[in-house]
Amino acid sequence: MQRINLYRESLSRTPSSAAGRQLLVAACAALVLALAWYGWSRWELEQARSELARLGAEQSELEARVARVEAELRQRAASGVLDREAERLQQELAAKRAVLAVLSSDQAGNRQGFSAHLEGLARRPVTGLWLTGITIGAGGARLGLEGSVLEADLLPRFLEAIGREPTFAGHEFQTLRMLREEGGRRLDFAVRTVPEGR
Numbered sequence: 001m002q003r004i005n006l007y008r009e010s011l012s013r014t015p016s017s018a019a020g021r022q023l024l025v026a027a028c029a030a031l032v033l034a035l036a037w038y039g040w041s042r043w044e045l046e047q048a049r050s051e052l053a054r055l056g057a058e059q060s061e062l063e064a065r066v067a068r069v070e071a072e073l074r075q076r077a078a079s080g081v082l083d084r085e086a087e088r089l090q091q092e093l094a095a096k097r098a099v100l101a102v103l104s105s106d107q108a109g110n111r112q113g114f115s116a117h118l119e120g121l122a123r124r125p126v127t128g129l130w131l132t133g134i135t136i137g138a139g140g141a142r143l144g145l146e147g148s149v150l151e152a153d154l155l156p157r158f159l160e161a162i163g164r165e166p167t168f169a170g171h172e173f174q175t176l177r178m179l180r181e182e183g184g185r186r187l188d189f190a191v192r193t194v195p196e197g198r
Helices: 017-079 081-104 115-123 154-163
Strands: 129-137 142-149 175-180 187-192
Touching (some): 129 154, 142 154
Antiparallel strands (some): 129 142, 142 187
């Protein structure tokens, strides 16, 4: 009888402690890498969540602003402010057109306007005399001047000076009213080509 040993001695050896250490280092390295990957993924997730929260807040604010603007527009449309303003401007335009039509027709008498009278007054200034009121009516046929002087003799000089203006030629002042304040130096006057009340 013969014995056969099928058990090999090389197979019966236990792994060395160096190989175990290598396996342990590799497992630790894999664990560290897994933890690093987890930490980085978690950080990215938190960043994405904070960005999402910020965008959500911006969206809410924009939606609130849009709602406010829409409410204001509805209120303006309901109040009709623009319609009333447009109607007022149309009425004002119609009134100005009516005045222009009257001035353009022969109804006004003097179609050149009253600028010639004002230019004539401006060309004849008298120091110490100032006008406070000018009345021009009936196409320039009715004139009235009101003002003040510091010396009484300035008024006749002024009336003589404007009488040399072509615009005032042929006009005669029929009424003269003068009033001096008690104890005052100033003398108020009013002259008219027609009596007051006519």
